[in-house]
Amino acid sequence: MAQQHIASSYARLLYEFLATRGVDAQALLGPLPAPASGLIPLAQWQVLLQRADSRLGEPAIGLRIAEGIGPQHFGVVGYAGRTCATLADALQRLERYQGLVYDVNPVRVRAEGNLLLLEWGTERGRPGQLVDETGVAALVQLARRICDQALLPSEVHFVNPSPADIGAYLDFFGCPVRFGQPATRLSLPLAYLQLPLQQADPALLELLDEQAEGFLRQRGHSALLHSCQQALARLLPEGRGNIGDLAGQLNRSPRTLQRHLQAEGSSFQQLLDDTRRQLAERYLSDAALPLGEIAARLGFSEQSAFSRAFRHWYGTAPLAWRRHLTRSPHAAPLDR
Incomplete structure (x- = not known):
């Protein structure tokens, strides 16, 4: 991922x-x-x-x-x-x-x-x-x-x-x-x-x-960050995307997890944003997935919150990004 x-x-x-x-x-x-x-x-x-x-x-x-x-x-x-x-x-x-x-x-x-x-x-x-x-x-x-x-x-x-x-x-x-x-x-x-x-x-x-x-x-891949992303990908669709939920999945306390993330040059919020961005790219490449369902899978309370976050990440709306990805003569879909 x-x-x-x-x-x-x-x-x-x-x-x-x-x-x-x-x-x-x-x-x-x-x-x-x-x-x-x-x-x-x-x-x-x-x-x-x-x-x-x-x-x-x-x-x-x-x-x-x-x-x-x-x-x-x-x-x-x-x-x-x-x-x-x-x-x-x-x-x-x-x-x-x-x-x-x-x-x-x-x-x-x-x-x-x-x-x-x-x-x-x-x-x-x-x-x-x-x-x-x-x-x-x-x-x-x-x-x-x-x-x-x-x-x-x-x-x-x-x-x-x-x-x-x-x-x-x-x-x-x-x-x-x-x-x-x-x-x-x-x-x-x-x-x-x-x-x-x-x-x-x-x-x-x-x-x-x-x-x-x-x-x-x-840039070497961190085993901790990889484990965190995999766990978040499972937790977010269940509405369990906070640091306590993640720490529990990894058998650590929230304080210990935050300290380990800081040692990797990261933070829980950065990790959460990165994971959501990566999953959003994957989900938007599937034209059959409605935006509301994507928002839910990413742990957003409503579609508008997802749209605001996506604009912050990429400077464009999710639907515009999907149209570019699937219809532009210059950009073939990414094989994720």
């Missing part, structure tokens, strides 16, 4: 792009997400992209957004990549640290003949064309920037259906682009691995690697 995320620094790219189009991003999307964790839910990113797409109506808008990418948008992963000696070293960092930027489907990197393949499957869901095209294009554009060369992939694959006009994709990537494929894939000439990077700095890279490793440890 783990929720999927992107880095909030990556989301900043969209706000900067809208400014170049003369659009007040905060008026359209709300304040730039800046949670203490540095992450925002994938579902929120999907909604932000869809709003920008609806407002501007530009074909292949994800490619245009990606044009402004810089290391700062990938956070420590981007800065570490920039200070590597070669593109091969930078891609090794991407493979190891991708979860700090985007933790949906992990990237698999392998050589095949004279090509290097970077592939993202669909085992943890299909985020949709807007998410996929922005992500792949951002990676290509960032590689071009840190190498200071107009790199051209050999081929690009997307899992989503083909748009009516793929001209913008061919122009951006400079190679064949195929849609409706089993996995999202970026193929690069193997020779690119030896390309030197312009701002290599071994001493700084060592510090950035240490920082990234520290972030990975912090």
Whole structure:
């Protein structure tokens, strides 16, 4: 039931792009997400992209957004990549640290003949064309920037259906682009691995690697938090979603549970909100579930309370989010 995320620094790219189009991003999307964790839910990113797409109506808008990418948008992963000696070293960092930027489907990197393949499957869901095209294009554009060369992939694959006009994709990537494929894939000439990077700095890279490793440890899955979420998922539909009920399920006192959660950098309220958000995403993907029933399953006293909470989490109403998820041509339903 783990929720999927992107880095909030990556989301900043969209706000900067809208400014170049003369659009007040905060008026359209709300304040730039800046949670203490540095992450925002994938579902929120999907909604932000869809709003920008609806407002501007530009074909292949994800490619245009990606044009402004810089290391700062990938956070420590981007800065570490920039200070590597070669593109091969930078891609090794991407493979190891991708979860700090985007933790949906992990990237698999392998050589095949004279090509290097970077592939993202669909085992943890299909985020949709807007998410996929922005992500792949951002990676290509960032590689071009840190190498200071107009790199051209050999081929690009997307899992989503083909748009009516793929001209913008061919122009951006400079190679064949195929849609409706089993996995999202970026193929690069193997020779690119030896390309030197312009701002290599071994001493700084060592510090950035240490920082990234520290972030990975912090993101390590907590057995306590997992147990709490599983218990809450059972308790909430019964209207038993307070800390006393949860502590009883885990054979602890409320005071002890709160202390253990604080040691994990969490709290009961944060845990409750996170669990409700994750369950709400799952339930809303089932079009047959009425909002009233979803509210009850999440332990809300009435549907209006659920709607207010959902707006607070994602900046949109539950029904609008469901319509986006199930009807948008750019976003396939998530396989949860």
